Amino acid sequence: MSYYFNTTLNEDFEKVIDRVTEELKKEGFGILTEINVNETLKKKLDINFRRYHILGACNPPYAHQALEVEDKIGTMLPCNVIVQKKDDGTVEVAAVNPLASMQAVENEKLGKVAEDITEKLKNVINKLT
Numbered sequence: 001m002s003y004y005f006n007t008t009l010n011e012d013f014e015k016v017i018d019r020v021t022e023e024l025k026k027e028g029f030g031i032l033t034e035i036n037v038n039e040t041l042k043k044k045l046d047i048n049f050r051r052y053h054i055l056g057a058c059n060p061p062y063a064h065q066a067l068e069v070e071d072k073i074g075t076m077l078p079c080n081v082i083v084q085k086k087d088d089g090t091v092e093v094a095a096v097n098p099l100a101s102m103q104a105v106e107n108e109k110l111g112k113v114a115e116d117i118t119e120k121l122k123n124v125i126n127k128l129t
Contacts, residue, residue, distance in 0.1 A: 003101060005125045006094035008086070013051050016091045016128075017083050020055065023127050024081070027120040029057040032078050051085035057095075062117050069109035076101055079121060093128055095121040 009016055021031055033056030038049040056078040066073045081095045098121070102114040 001097065001100045003097050004094045005097060005122055006092055007125050007129045008090045008092045009128060010090050013083070013085050013091050016093060017053060019128060020081060020083060020093055020124065023124040024057050027124055028059045028061070029120070032056045032058045053083045055081045055083065057081050059117060059120065062113050066110060066113045070105060070107045073105065073110065079117065093125060095125055
């Protein structure tokens, strides 16, 4: 089982971020954090890195359900979605696969939450193409 789902688009980087944000919203997610990796690496290490953003997406009802049955699950929240510019000029979007990441947690009560969130994130990726 892969730890992520992805797609590649031939679109403007900023437009892709807007589309990803909108598709996440349609699936009940909000963006809690946005990390501009290339800007951070330039500032902290003076390294030029490709455009790479990490969006920390959260679906509050499902996050609440997960926290109710596993109090340490916050270590795996929010669900990260990356948007990165590839060398060929395309933009890749990849989302974490919650089913894969939650295999490490031995709590059967998380199964349905992980399945539902996995489907929602797959929907986001599929709707981008």
